[in-house]
Amino acid sequence: MPTSAINSKNAAAIHAAREGVAVCDRSHWGRIRVSNDEHLRFLHNQSTNDFQSLKPGEGCDTVMVTSTARTIDLVTGYVFNDAVLLLVSPHRRAFLMEWLDRYIFFADKVTLTDVTDETATLSLIGPQSDAIVEKLGAGSLVGQPYGNHILVDGIIFAVGSGLANPGYTLIFPVAEKQKLWNQILDHGALELSDRAWEMLRILQGRPVPDLELTDDYNPLEVGLWQTVSFNKGCYIGQETIARLNTYKGVKQYLWGIRLNAPAEPGTVITLGDEKVGKLTSYTETPDGHFGLGYIRSKAGGVGLKVEVGTSSGEIVAVPFVSHEYP
Template identity: 80%
Template sequence: MTASIINHQDREAIHAVTKGVVVCDRSHWGRIRIGDDDRLRFLHNQSTNDFQSLKPGEGCDTVMVTSTARTIDLATGYVLDDAVLLLVSPHRREFLMQWLDRYIFFADKVTLTDVTDETATLSIIGSASDAIIEKLGAGALIGKPQGSNIFINQTIFAVGSGLTNPGYTLIFPVTEKPKLWQQILNYGAVELSDRAWETLRILQGRPVPDAELTDDYNPLEVGLWQTVSFDKGCYIGQETIARLNTYKGVKQYLWGIRLNSPAEPGTVITIQEEKIGKLTSYTETPDGHFGLGYIRSKAGGVGLKVQVGISEGEVVSLPFVSHEYP
């Protein structure tokens, strides 16, 4: 996946993420509401994280995987009083609605509702996001763990920006969007475009479907250890993930690659003409060229010098993922 060339406005917004505060419209992401009595048990059995230990007002990131533990999507679940709201990647909601529906059996008390079109999502991101969340009346969330959420005036306020930067995510009726968007801008936030979000997510290593999350990779190769519970019992793909962990069987890892020129996703990564991996995403950044790619674990990690097509690169660590259990 390639992010477009960034302009002056994007540079300013990317800078504001670390020095101030931005607001990003994530309404094109999917939102699935999972209701009825068995909702937590159902999600617990369909994804990598431990939902049954969560209470209303809590939440977590989780990975949807196939029966052989191949990655489908990285989602965030917010546990509400009467439902779980799942925030899923753009272009993934229809697939996930059908995929989840396949696993609802006759006796299960579970309902799935796609609420994407009637809701909107904004993320407030940056070191100054606390001040805005306080002005919006959700100051009780400040200092709470990732995924913590409260419901005020038809709006879910949740801790977490979707990136590694501090921030909050708001989900609310789509009719309220113009008013809330303007309010947040009036409080001093700078608009972060989709293009700038894409640059940040590549720099941080947040994986996305069809690039880093595909049928070729499992969550441990991606480095999403924080989303995997190793002691919650059976779920789809659990046996494969447990075996990989027990026998240290992870054969490739996702890394950042600092590049000296542009490179095309899908390009083979080599060392002295030996294939060691593949580039999955590329972006131009305010500081040069940057990509994400999977590299065979035996080849090495941070500091490794690689060739990506005609571009030379150096392997660097990524803040969003890790290659050991936290």
């Protein structure tokens, strides 16, 4: 068992995220408030999911894409009566503020507000998260669909951990952070470090900007089918995505890769003498070496044996993404 990349504290927290409950500080993620009379229509037109079908108290994941459907960020949106709160990837908030502002025209009734610095975000991760949410007064959320959320004592409680694990995400005024953090630890959650989060997100296949989400890939190649509405009509990148779906034109897919040795992101993946893809992320885990990478669809999928530089790998499914229409 490799030990150099993971200490006993991280190993315990990862186990808790799988079997019990862990808590991760995601306050460094960006939070953007989209408000005014046309906020739902605006987001509906700027991303892949169907915001206009959502009611206050509901939410969804969506992908911000370019006009040619290349991926910018995977974003979670929470719908309120007068606004949508977007949880965006670290290092993407300034870019997305500028990107979205570019599409607000003079007559549009849309206001963008970066509320990152005045708020904080914690995620409860694991099957025992329900018990803590109940103790914090948000038990009515247990069992509700992904993205559903309620406000309790100034804290937004939302279904979804940010990973494939069950859990909840809490967004609240930054002044309450230490108090709430201590309460959650007192209720039995283990702290999940940023490094352990990164390990879990690679093991589960959650894509991130600059690695899996770049100008080289579209949402269907990533496997983010649950974020794409094929019925909502026109939006940025819609024509490309619709064409890929209609004509089964997805040429590569994101997969997990179980490796026998370390490998560097960016390394070419080969099958014999043929280049079939590229490694995008790598981590050492308690169970061995693991990576994410794009593989040409014609080369194969689960069970395929490949070479990643000097390492050997086997393609495996990862739970965060899917390669067929849900």
